Amino acid sequence: MNKKxxxxxxxxxxxxxxxxxxxxxxxxxxxxxxxxxxxxYNGTNxxxxxxxxxxxLYPNGSTMVDNKLMNNNGNGMPxxxxxxxxxxxxxxxxxxxxxxxxxxxxxxxFKITSTGIDSNNKVxxxxxxxxxxxxxxxxxxxxxxxxxxxxxxxxxxxVYLMIYGFGDxxxxxxxxxxxxxxxxxxxxxxxxxxxxxxx
Numbered sequence: 001m002n003k004k005x006x007x008x009x010x011x012x013x014x015x016x017x018x019x020x021x022x023x024x025x026x027x028x029x030x031x032x033x034x035x036x037x038x039x040x041y042n043g044t045n046x047x048x049x050x051x052x053x054x055x056x057l058y059p060n061g062s063t064m065v066d067n068k069l070m071n072n073n074g075n076g077m078p079x080x081x082x083x084x085x086x087x088x089x090x091x092x093x094x095x096x097x098x099x100x101x102x103x104x105x106x107x108x109x110f111k112i113t114s115t116g117i118d119s120n121n122k123v124x125x126x127x128x129x130x131x132x133x134x135x136x137x138x139x140x141x142x143x144x145x146x147x148x149x150x151x152x153x154x155x156x157x158x159v160y161l162m163i164y165g166f167g168d169x170x171x172x173x174x175x176x177x178x179x180x181x182x183x184x185x186x187x188x189x190x191x192x193x194x195x196x197x198x199x
Contacts, residue, residue, distance in 0.1 A: 025108075025110040025111070026110065026111045026112070026113055026116060026117060027082070027085055027110065027111070027112050027113075027116060028085070028112070028113070028114070028115065028116030029085055029086065029088060029112055029113065029114050029116075030085055030086060031085060031116070032081065032082075032085075033081070033082040033085050033112070034079050034080075034081050034082075035054075035079060035080050035081075035082060035093070035110060036077045036078070036079040037054075037070075037077065037078060037079070037080075037093075037095050037106070037108075038076060038077060039052055039072070039076055039077070039078050039095075039097045040076065044076075045074075045075065045076025045077075046072065046074070046076055046078070046097055046099055047074045047099070048072060048073060048074030049074075049099060049100075050072055050074075050078070050097050050098065050099035051069070051072075051097065051098045051099070052069070052070040052072050052078040052095060052096070052097045052098075053067045053068060053069055053070065053095070053096050053097075054067075054068055054070050054080050054093060054094070054095045054096075055067050055068075055093065055094045056082070056091055056092070056093045057091060057092045057093075058087055058089075058091065059087060059088070059089025059090055059091060060089075064082075064083065064091065065080070065082075065083065067096075068080065070095070078095075078097070085112050087112065088112055088113060088114060089111070089112065090109050090110075090111050091109060091110050091111070091112065092107065092108075092109055093107060093108060093109070093110065094106070094107040095107070113165075114165060114171070115164055115165055117164055123160060124157045124160050124161050124166065127153050127154075127156055127157035127160065128153075128154070128157050128181070130153055131150045131151075131153040131154045131157060131185070132150075134146050134147070134149055134150035134153065135147060135150040135188065138150060138192070144192040144193075144195035144196045145192070145196065146192075147188055147189075147191070147192030147195070148188075148189050148192035148193055148196065150185075150188055150192075151184075151185040151186065151187070151188030151189030151190075151191075151192060152185065152189060153185070154181055154182070154184050154185025154188060155181070155182050155185035155186060155189070156185075157181050157185075158177075158178045158179070158180075158181035158182035158183075158184075158185060159178070159182065161174055161175075161177060161178035161181065162175060162178040162179075162182075
């Protein structure tokens with residue numbers, strides 16, 4: 001019975017780890033950000049004769065950049081250095097390119113976070129919920145193994161918060177909460193381990 005529980009818990013931790021990977025273009029707050037966007041023309045990369053412009057909106061919808069010329073060295077990835085990266089959030093952009101009299105456009109979003117990483121906010125929430133559920137089940141069934149793994153998950157949630165913060169937030173408050181979560185996980189794991197030794 002205990003082996004089945006351990007296998008299920010390890011698989012759950014592995015799946016939560018996979019859920020933390022994201023692919024959004026993200027920049028770090030207050031650092032120089034060079035936005036590079038793909039440009040193609042009739043299935044091939046735009047060359048240096050293509051004229052590429054970009055418009056960017058702040059997260060609140062106001063204009064950051066309106067139809068500014070991008071740097072284009074002909075490698076199919078024109079770039080634009082953002083004027084500032086002070087505001088956290090998701091920015092909408094629209095890029096237009098004209099080559100040989102033919103115009104095309106593309107749009108999308110990029111993010112600015114305090115860590116430069118687009119972390120998945122739900123991962124620490126899932127870890128914490130799973131930790132509490134395991135702790136309650138451990139008490140209910142008087143099973144110290146569940147309590148031990150609950151403590152491990154509390155510690156994992158704390159470490160995740162310490163490294164990635166809470167999405168766009170990574171400040172002293174999130175670190176303080178991470179310390180408390182790690183300490184709670186250590187206490188639960190040690191008490192559950194002592195209970196297993198006594199049994």
